[in-house]
Amino acid sequence: MRIGIAKEVKPAEGRVALLPNHVKQISSKHEVIVESDAGLLSGATNQDYVAAGAKIVNTAESLFSGSELIVKVKEILPVEFDYLKSDHIIFTNLHSAADRPQLDVLLERGLTSIAAEEIHQYGSPNCPLAGEIGALEGLRLTLASHGGTGRHFFPHYGAPACAAIVIGLGGVGRGALRTLLSLGVQVMGFDNYDGALFRSKLDWPQDNFTTHQLNELAALLPQADMIVNCVLWDKTRDDHLITREMLKTLKPTAVIVDVSCDTAGTIETCKPTSWDDPIYKVDGIRHFCVDNIPGATPVTASQGYGNALLPYVNDIADFGVLEALKRNPWLAKGLTTFNGLLTLKEAAQVQQRKHTDLSEILNSCSG
Numbered sequence: 055m056r057i058g059i060a061k062e063v064k065p066a067e068g069r070v071a072l073l074p075n076h077v078k079q080i081s082s083k084h085e086v087i088v089e090s091d092a093g094l095l096s097g098a099t100n101q102d103y104v105a106a107g108a109k110i111v112n113t114a115e116s117l118f119s120g121s122e123l124i125v126k127v128k129e130i131l132p133v134e135f136d137y138l139k140s141d142h143i144i145f146t147n148l149h150s151a152a153d154r155p156q157l158d159v160l161l162e163r164g165l166t167s168i169a170a171e172e173i174h175q176y177g178s179p180n181c182p183l184a185g186e187i188g189a190l191e192g193l194r195l196t197l198a199s200h201g202g203t204g205r206h207f208f209p210h211y212g213a214p215a216c217a218a219i220v221i222g223l224g225g226v227g228r229g230a231l232r233t234l235l236s237l238g239v240q241v242m243g244f245d246n247y248d249g250a251l252f253r254s255k256l257d258w259p260q261d262n263f264t265t266h267q268l269n270e271l272a273a274l275l276p277q278a279d280m281i282v283n284c285v286l287w288d289k290t291r292d293d294h295l296i297t298r299e300m301l302k303t304l305k306p307t308a309v310i311v312d313v314s315c316d317t318a319g320t321i322e323t324c325k326p327t328s329w330d331d332p333i334y335k336v337d338g339i340r341h342f343c344v345d346n347i348p349g350a351t352p353v354t355a356s357q358g359y360g361n362a363l364l365p366y367v368n369d370i371a372d373f374g375v376l377e378a379l380k381r382n383p384w385l386a387k388g389l390t391t392f393n394g395l396l397t398l399k400e401a402a403q404v405q406q407r408k409h410t411d412l413s414e415i416l417n418s419c420s421g
């Protein structure tokens with residue numbers, strides 16, 4: 055199979071789907087094609103890829119036209135739409151429920167697309183990074199010099215440490231806890247799953263971490279210097295945990311870091327932003343909602359991402375996509391489109407499209 059490693063086009067996105075050390079682990083019976091400089095910001099030069107056995111092509115157009123399986127990090131952006139063909143297998147973080155134009159194209163071209171964000175049995179390796187870096191960014195934005203509440207992250211001569219609310223204590227939220235608690239921040243953790251609260255408190259038994267039920271959130275918001283949202287929000291919900299009305303109860307210089315960054319999701323006033331223009335204000339409250347936070351540490355992030363994708367890439371290349379989907383239920387969980395059919399239930403529900411059950415596809419096709 056011809057495997058293409060595309061260069062990301064999203065602003066300030068330096069991650070790459072597979073590094074040279076991953077390419078070396080792909081059987082030499084397959085051809086690996088890399089778009090020129092795709093790995094540069096992740097610390098991998100074209101020469102490194104060539105030494106690993108790959109071939110370099112100069113343009114995105116030649117990468118897409120010469121590849122069957124295309125691996126990427128971020129969603130397919132409109133500038134890439136024209137490159138997509140019916141015989142492509144696209145394997146990347148699609149987040150298609152929130153992206154109707156992209157899903158339109160994937161369905162219309164009849165290609166196979168697999169959402170990388172759905173395939174991780176033990177959580178995406180990039181999620182902890184998003185929480186860790188998002189929390190660090192939140193702390194920077196609590197500095198008075200950056201418009202924040204002016205509280206230091208560590209207690210100082212009787213002045214208390216800055217106070218953070220973290221909502222959603224899964225992979226991302228635990229990353230945020232790691233950064234904040236290691237620095238001495240006073241953290242209030244929230245989750246709708248008691249097990250997440252219990253496990254976090256077991257791991258961080260110290261006094262500067264308290265766990266809370268969601269019905270306490272409104273009362274505690276006024277105490278926060280920063281709020282970090284890490285909830286895996288049910289995209290079919292139309293209510294919010296923090297409404298626009300509730301912003302009035304925050305300290306005027308508090309900052310919201312919405313790592314989940316679902317448009318009008320957990321936080322009514324959230325909309326995704328980019329590293330180029332990361333912050334906007336609603337009713338005076340700063341919102342930081344960058345949707346590719348780990349893109350800030352590409353050298354680190356690409357290693358874990360590639361490790362997670364590689365076994366699936368090898369299976370798709372060695373056995374073909376259908377057999378790989380049959381062998382790997384976690385890969386199958388990510389199947390989004392196939393031959394013009396939509397198999398990702400969440401995207402079908404949110405965009406009110408027809409859903410085809412995965413089993414129909416796997417049972418109807420042989421080989």
Ligand SMILES: NC(=O)c1ccc[n+]([C@@H]2O[C@H](COP(=O)([O-])OP(=O)(O)OC[C@H]3O[C@@H](n4cnc5c(N)ncnc54)[C@H](O)[C@@H]3O)[C@@H](O)[C@H]2O)c1
Pocket residue numbers: 177178180181184221222223224225226227244245246247250268284285286287288312313314315343344345346347348
């Ligand atoms: N901005 C970025 O760069 C970036 C990077 C990685 C992940 N993310 C996003 O971060 C989010 C969290 O990802 P994760 O890997 O931590 O997910 P996860 O499933 O590991 O954790 C989510 C947590 O949210 C909790 N939760 C779900 N619904 C809730 C509700 N209504 N109220 C309170 N808690 C609730 C769950 O119990 C769970 O503990 C996802 O939306 C993901 O797409 C963003």
